[in-house]
Amino acid sequence: MRQGGFSLVELVVVMGIAMVLIAIGTLQFNEYSRKNAIESQAKKLQADLLRTKADALLQRRDRAVTFSSSQYSIYSSSVTTVGPVQQVAVKNAISSDIAGQLVFEKSGLVTDPSMANRAICVGPSGNRAAVDSVVITDTQIRIGKWSAGNCEMANITLK
Known part of the structure; x- marks a missing residue:
């Protein structure tokens, strides 16, 4: 006759x-953490x-980012030989098609027309994050999803 309780097989299965x-x-959870x-x-x-960009516009002074x-690194002017105002270390590597520095002029626009319509991508290509890139046009800074290939505007879907 069986007493109350569980058998060893039942415990092992559970x-x-x-x-x-x-x-x-x-x-x-690990995948969710990487995406986040x-x-x-x-x-x-x-x-x-x-x-x-807003600081450049409000302070009527060029601002550079490298x-x-x-x-x-964010600088208080277009001169990048001095120390930056803010330096942000990133956990996931960033890649970009921006060569040199990005400068916002005092009107809030990108000074060099060749620097407009550029992209900055976060993490590896093909990651599962909903958004993983920033696109800079001469008037806007928008977020998007990098599909594959090089980090450039043609490979990014704006959100």
């Missing part, structure tokens, strides 16, 4: 199912560029 569910949940990090970095970059794969 533990096995629990372990499989925990493993799946951990993988999904890329999206938040792209949105912060857009916000910093919009603030720099980019590398591990950081971007």
Whole structure:
């Protein structure tokens, strides 16, 4: 006659199912964390560029931004030989088709017409984030999704 409780086989089966569910949940959480990090970095970059553009307009003074794969720097003028006002280290590498520096003139527009219609992409190509790039036109700074290939306007869908 059986007393109350569970058999060893029942406990092992339940533990096995629990372990499989925990493993799946951990993988999904890691993917969610990567996507969230890329999206938040792209949105912060857009916000910093919009603030720099607004500062140039409000203070009636040129503002420069330089980019590398591990950081971007914001300057209080178009002179980049002095220390930056703000330097932002990035967790996910950024790539860009901007060569040199991006300068917002005191009117809030991009000074060099060749720098307009450029893109800055966050993370690797083909990631699963909803937004992962910032597109800079002569008058706007918009966010988008980088599909594949090089980080350039033709490969980005604006959101």
